[in-house]
Amino acid sequence: MEREVAGEKRPSNLILVVDDEPRVRESIRSILEDEGFVVIEASNGQEGLKRVSADKPDSVLLDIWMPDLDGIEVLRGIKQLDADLPVIIMSGHGTIETAVKAAKLGAYDFLEKPLSIDKLELVLRNALSQRALLEKNRALKGEGGRESEFIGVSPVITAMLEQVRIVAPTQASVLITGENGTGKELLARSIHSSSRRSGEAFVAVNCAAIPETLIESELFGHERGAFTGASSRKMGKFDLAHCGTLFLDEIGDMSLATQAKILRVLEEKTFQRVGGNRDITVDVRVVAATNKDLKTGIERGEFREDLFFRLNVFPFHLPPLRERREDIPKMLTRFLSEYGQIYGKPDLVFSPEAERALVEYAWPGNVRELRNVAERLAIITAREVIDLGMVPSSITDEGSGQAGAADSAVEETDYRKAREMFERGFFTRRLDENEWNISRTSDAVGLERSNLHRKMKQLGIRHPEK
């Protein structure tokens, strides 16, 4: 039976049972319903994945041994859709090998068939409380899961959000451009959640992060035996995004060969798994993003013009933060209060001088940089009012400059320490994000390589594994 989801308040004890045997599903259902759980069922792996993205269950009981798509593959798919969803593996004749594999993929627990009612209930209750805890932390941090709101009051962003409302419900492909950290992914998520597909999956693929040799199997999946090491069938991102939105990030970094394949899926709405010869039909809405100038890519023969036109049906350009400074005060207030909550300092505010300096700064790392600065300040401040003296000098030295020189002298020692702490955290995090690649990091923070090296030495920052 299909369960109606839209408009209904979701219970927080929704359990999905994936098992090919109707009698097993039926008996689990009757046990769990007696205990006050709400149960939905799927009779195979594909259906299970669909239920996960459509119904957002709180936990999954998954049979490991099913014909067609086996439990391990379903587990892998579920983890891609929702990494925090606790999945409990049920197995009748489990081998150590499968158990290890499942554990590595992040299975929450194992139950042996025939199931013990007490054990089943205990494991489920633990899984649900872990889930609730994770969700709460997520909500506090304002990241992932339930996404954060796209903040913007400047005319350019207001107009853009107006357009999002118009475009989101359509099937049109969207291309989002903008510098690093301007909010491309957040905008993509907002488009998905204001679309008719909001109940379905939002699947993000970072095209730059996947090695060339694996990108096809990532995107399209592969059949068992397609190549050495392909021991079972694998679902691709297009499979997972079926009925939902596929977010192709860093699209400017894809090889021409992959571009050709993507174009084909977009045009024909079908694809083949690697090593397969069956056409699989999909219904996905594509939102793509890049910080590169695709027009230049086209001129250089690195980006297909036909793919560009296909993706660029509806373009959005996110201007850098320095071109929409009106958005900064609201972002500052929001982020400071979010991080204040997390770090147990709920009433933080900026002094007017500090706010002015932050508004005038150029923000080469855009909103991401601003968010991180707000977090650092929330961590290091001992007072409720964050004044100019606490703002890193790399920020105050720029902009108008004169303001604040006198103020910061007052608290020199404190301030120095604060700045060092800030810088150490800031650079370590940027380096980490860029896998300790110096050129990439210096690009990301807008510093020369030599300056970055100097900073690292001065602050004693070293690669953690070296």
Ligand SMILES: Nc1ncnc2c1ncn2[C@@H]1O[C@H](COP(=O)(O)OP(=O)(O)OP(=O)(O)O)[C@@H](O)[C@H]1O
């Ligand atoms: N308008 C906004 N309102 C609230 N938060 C925002 C806004 N824009 C960006 N952010 C936040 O800033 C951070 C960076 O945003 P996002 O990851 O969407 O940027 P991006 O353009 O995809 O960056 P990159 O090019 O580096 O991948 C995220 O934490 C995001 O939530």
Ligand SMILES: [Mg+2]
């Ligand atoms: Mg991004």
